[in-house]
Amino acid sequence: MASKAPRGDRDDAGMRVSPPKDHAAGLPAVVVSMRDGLQQMGIRRTALTLLKVNQADGFDCPGCAWPEHKKRKHAEFCENGAKAVAEEATLRRVDRAFFAAHSVHDLDSKSEHWLGQQGRLTEPMYKPAGSDHYQPISWDDALDLVAAELKALPSPDAAAFYTSGRTSNEAAFVYQLVARLFGTNNLPDCSNMCHESSGVALGETLGIGKGTVSLDDVENADLILVVGQNPGTNHPRMLTTLENAKGNGATIVAVNPLPEAGLRRFKNPQTIRGVVGHGTALEDLFLQIRLNGDLALFQALGLLLLEAEDAAPGTVLDQPFIAEHTSGFEAHSAHLRQLSWDDVLASTGLTREEVEQLRDLVLASRNVIVCWAMGLTQHKNAVETIREVVNVLLLRGSIGRPGAGVCPVRGHSNVQGDRTMGIWEKPPAAFLDALGTEFGFVPPRKNGHDVVDTIRAMRDGQVQVFMACGGNFAAATPDTNATHDALRRCRLTVQMSTKLNRSHVVTGAAALILPVLGRTERDRTSAGDQVVSVEDSMSSVHTSRGTLPPASEHLRSEVSVLCGLGHRLAPGGADWTAMATDYAVVRGHVSRVIPGFEDFEERLTDGFVLPLPPREREWHTATGKAQFTVNTLEVMRLPPGRLILQTIRSHDQYNTTMYGRDDRYRGIKDGRRVLFVSPADLASRGLEDGQHVDIVSEWPDGVERRAARFRLVSYPTAVDCCAAYFPETNVLVPLDSTADRSGTPTSKSVIVRLEPAA
Numbered sequence: 036m037a038s039k040a041p042r043g044d045r046d047d048a049g050m051r052v053s054p055p056k057d058h059a060a061g062l063p064a065v066v067v068s069m070r071d072g073l074q075q076m077g078i079r080r081t082a083l084t085l086l087k088v089n090q091a092d093g094f095d096c097p098g099c100a101w102p103e104h105k106k107r108k109h110a111e112f113c114e115n116g117a118k119a120v121a122e123e124a125t126l127r128r129v130d131r132a133f134f135a136a137h138s139v140h141d142l143d144s145k146s147e148h149w150l151g152q153q154g155r156l157t158e159p160m161y162k163p164a165g166s167d168h169y170q171p172i173s174w175d176d177a178l179d180l181v182a183a184e185l186k187a188l189p190s191p192d193a194a195a196f197y198t199s200g201r202t203s204n205e206a207a208f209v210y211q212l213v214a215r216l217f218g219t220n221n222l223p224d225c226s227n228m229c230h231e232s233s234g235v236a237l238g239e240t241l242g243i244g245k246g247t248v249s250l251d252d253v254e255n256a257d258l259i260l261v262v263g264q265n266p267g268t269n270h271p272r273m274l275t276t277l278e279n280a281k282g283n284g285a286t287i288v289a290v291n292p293l294p295e296a297g298l299r300r301f302k303n304p305q306t307i308r309g310v311v312g313h314g315t316a317l318e319d320l321f322l323q324i325r326l327n328g329d330l331a332l333f334q335a336l337g338l339l340l341l342e343a344e345d346a347a348p349g350t351v352l353d354q355p356f357i358a359e360h361t362s363g364f365e366a367h368s369a370h371l372r373q374l375s376w377d378d379v380l381a382s383t384g385l386t387r388e389e390v391e392q393l394r395d396l397v398l399a400s401r402n403v404i405v406c407w408a409m410g411l412t413q414h415k416n417a418v419e420t421i422r423e424v425v426n427v428l429l430l431r432g433s434i435g436r437p438g439a440g441v442c443p444v445r446g447h448s449n450v451q452g453d454r455t456m457g458i459w460e461k462p463p464a465a466f467l468d469a470l471g472t473e474f475g476f477v478p479p480r481k482n483g484h485d486v487v488d489t490i491r492a493m494r495d496g497q498v499q500v501f502m503a504c505g506g507n508f509a510a511a512t513p514d515t516n517a518t519h520d521a522l523r524r525c526r527l528t529v530q531m532s533t534k535l536n537r538s539h540v541v542t543g544a545a546a547l548i549l550p551v552l553g554r555t556e557r558d559r560t561s562a563g564d565q566v567v568s569v570e571d572s573m574s575s576v577h578t579s580r581g582t583l584p585p586a587s588e589h590l591r592s593e594v595s596v597l598c599g600l601g602h603r604l605a606p607g608g609a610d611w612t613a614m615a616t617d618y619a620v621v622r623g624h625v626s627r628v629i630p631g632f633e634d635f636e637e638r639l640t641d642g643f644v645l646p647l648p649p650r651e652r653e654w655h656t657a658t659g660k661a662q663f664t665v666n667t668l669e670v671m672r673l674p675p676g677r678l679i680l681q682t683i684r685s686h687d688q689y690n691t692t693m694y695g696r697d698d699r700y701r702g703i704k705d706g707r708r709v710l711f712v713s714p715a716d717l718a719s720r721g722l723e724d725g726q727h728v729d730i731v732s733e734w735p736d737g738v739e740r741r742a743a744r745f746r747l748v749s750y751p752t753a754v755d756c757c758a759a760y761f762p763e764t765n766v767l768v769p770l771d772s773t774a775d776r777s778g779t780p781t782s783k784s785v786i787v788r789l790e791p792a793a
């Protein structure tokens with residue numbers, strides 16, 4: 036299958052490329068936050084809105100899941116948080132005249148950037164089967180239609196209910212209840228493409244698929260490893276935490292194929308020194324690892340620790356901890372002692388001296404924290420890699436004591452909370468039991484489809500109605516052409532959204548757009564102003580309260596839309612009207628179904644941290660202990676001339692939402708179709724910076740996956756590796772290329788060849 040022509044502003048004629056920056060934030064970041072706000076929101080709204088971000092009486096920043104400090108400063112937001120807010124609080128509107136003027140076909144020729152820039156969706160719209168235009172529809176008719184299509188399905192499993200991680204706890208809880216009362220566990224979510232590998236690995240080894248550290252822990256760690264993560268762009272407020280940690284004496288190591296600006300030097304825009312001074316150099320050691328080399332790195336580090344213990348028994352490993360709290364140590368160490376350094380060096384691209392430098396830093400530190408994001412989770416061996424991170428920490432007893440532990444840094448601001456609320460295609464039996472008891476029904480027990488399985492099921496005609504609470508399924512998922520064909524085979528696709536995106540124009544035969552309130556907006560029902568709750572990356576639950584007037588009088592809240600659907604599907608199944616009117620009623624149900632939420636309503640005002648048993652050194656694993664694991668190292672060997680492609684975010688995007696077309700820290704202006712390749716790899720292939728190539732991925736299924744016309748940029752990335760932005764490159768990620776056991780698409784290791792562009 037040949038790839039389609041690139042869409043919309045594929046013409047990067049005006050692109051300018053300059054050398055990458057060696058620092059993040061500072062004055063430019065402050066200016067950019069204000070400029071984006073001003074352009075989209077106007078002066079008064081900008082001030083009103085930005086002052087409410089991450090404040091106790093304001094809304095949770097939709098930008099990322101990094102926690103807020105208990106003592107919040109006035110401006111607990113960052114440049115990219117401000118862009119996220121401006122994107123939602125924009126004054127631009129997409130109304131019925133817009134849809135009358137643009138056919139769906141016409142809209143599908145536009146870029147993701149163009150679609151998003153049109154503004155907020157304002158009223159429910161319906162595209163009947165056979166029509167190429169959306170037309171207005173009333174809320175009642177829209178929900179009747181969804182319910183009728185669902186009821187007409189041959190089985191409840193012929194529907195799938197997708198969630199993106201911005202959904203509040205309250206909406207998520209109601210959504211999964213609707214799906215399960217209807218009779219299916221088909222609840223795929225963005226987490227399947229994101230931190231699923233972390234959840235699986237941590238669940239197996241520590242008994243809970245969440246991080247174990249608090250902000251205080253990070254600020255008081257001796258050594259922090261930031262592995263496979265670009266916080267300068269994706270979690271800018273984390274840089275402030277790292278700066279504080281540094282001030283307290285921490286050593287910071289970055290492990291990454293790319294030298295990312297934020298970790299090199301950070302000019303904190305919230306301090307005078309940061310705005311006008313040189314800022315803080317954050318990283319002490321940069322290990323420029325080959326893509327997918329982290330399993331080998333952590334195994335080599337583990338082996339070096341075992342050998343150091345051999346040389347000075349009783350001084351390196353935390354033997355009492357290992358004896359009392361872990362299981363599997365013998366098998367693990369026997370396995371590590373077989374490790375081949377040739378494999379380690381081939382896999383990591385590092386030198387033995389570099390790995391020894393890391394060992395020395397570990398030996399010099401009592402409390403170690405490892406932070407990671409998509410650089411670890413989106414590979415075939417992602418679960419094994421994260422289990423190996425845990426192995427190293429267990430050797431040193433660095434879990435369950437202050438200043439130490441695992442820190443998977445979540446992306447979407449409530450992705451962790453959605454999972455806690457039961458958005459999960461593989462729900463635990465205890466959760467289903469409690470849900471069934473609370474609402475008096477028998478929930479379905481069969482596991483449902485994750486994201487990749489949902490695409491397969493739509494392709495095979497087994498899933499015929501697809502509904503999404505937020506997100507942009509058509510663009511965020513792998514294997515774009517295959518996914519689009521699959522979506523088009525559905526009878527009906529339904530999107531609850533705030534902004535126009537690809538998923539509104541790549542649809543089933545019939546399609547609905549249900550426009551909803553965003554985080555920033557006031558949510559008023561007959562019972563008064565409602566608040567929702569979210570859970571951050573460190574399991575802290577707190578409120579989010581919108582303050583702006585809604586973008587249109589026709590918008591409804593996610594909770595109200597979902598209760599409306601639940602009422603139509605299972606009228607006696609729950610107290611739908613009460614829940615839609617007063618979200619405290621939803622929280623009452625949550626408090627009886629989900630452990631840790633007892634007295635939810637009372638404790639919500641101040642916020643609270645959910646129980647994290649590993650912090651108390653309690654292990655809810657199969658053995659009742661923290662589990663050492665044995666992981667097989669497979670070196671990713673490249674056929675001659677090939678490269679490993681990773682697909683990443685620019686500084687001006689939020690997943691599939693494009694704020695702009697620059698990637699300031701990497702030196703890219705006004706363009707997105709760029710491919711970063713090391714000077715050595717360019718030279719050995721006879722290629723040059725500035726030349727255009729097609730990227731062709733190789734996968735043994737005979738399908739040609741091609742992304743056309745990318746400008747080569749000579750860039751200091753690791754050898755054998757290259758990088759380009761998603762979603763433009765999702766066409767290259769084969770649907771069947773997923774991480775073992777977590778099913779996450781391998782978006783950070785796609786084997787590609789380059790061909791001169793036509």
Ligand SMILES: Nc1nc2c(c(=O)[nH]1)N[C@H]1C(S)=C(S)[C@@H](COP(=O)(O)OP(=O)(O)OC[C@H]3O[C@@H](n4cnc5c(=O)[nH]c(N)nc54)[C@H](O)[C@@H]3O)O[C@H]1N2
Pocket residue numbers: 098099115229262263264265266268269270290291292293295324325326327328329408409410411445446447681682683684685686688689690783
């Ligand atoms: N502004 C902004 N903020 C965001 C988002 C956004 O799009 N924009 N997205 C949100 C979401 S949903 C998420 S999940 C997070 C994502 O946050 P990140 O994971 O930081 O996002 P990516 O751009 O995917 O960057 C992956 C990083 O891992 C490195 N890497 C890739 N492969 C490897 C590897 O094999 N080994 C190692 N050691 N490193 C590797 C890359 O070079 C890059 O630095 O950010 C969240 N926050």
Ligand SMILES: Nc1nc2c(c(=O)[nH]1)N[C@H]1C(S)=C(S)[C@@H](COP(=O)(O)OP(=O)(O)OC[C@H]3O[C@@H](n4cnc5c(=O)[nH]c(N)nc54)[C@H](O)[C@@H]3O)O[C@H]1N2
Pocket residue numbers: 198199200201202225226228229230409413446447504505506507508511512513531532533534535536551552553554593682683684689690691692761762764765768782
């Ligand atoms: N190749 C490649 N692919 C990837 C990744 C990668 O690194 N590489 N990363 C993956 C990751 S980590 C993730 S999390 C997924 C992201 O996948 P998604 O979460 O599905 O995608 P987003 O782009 O975050 O969704 C943006 C849309 O959400 C809607 N929206 C925004 N706010 C709200 C709201 O408050 N309510 C509702 N109902 N809708 C709202 C808007 O319409 C907006 O267009 O992408 C994955 N895809």
Ligand SMILES: [Mo]
Pocket residue numbers: 225228229230445446447
């Ligand atoms: Mo994510």
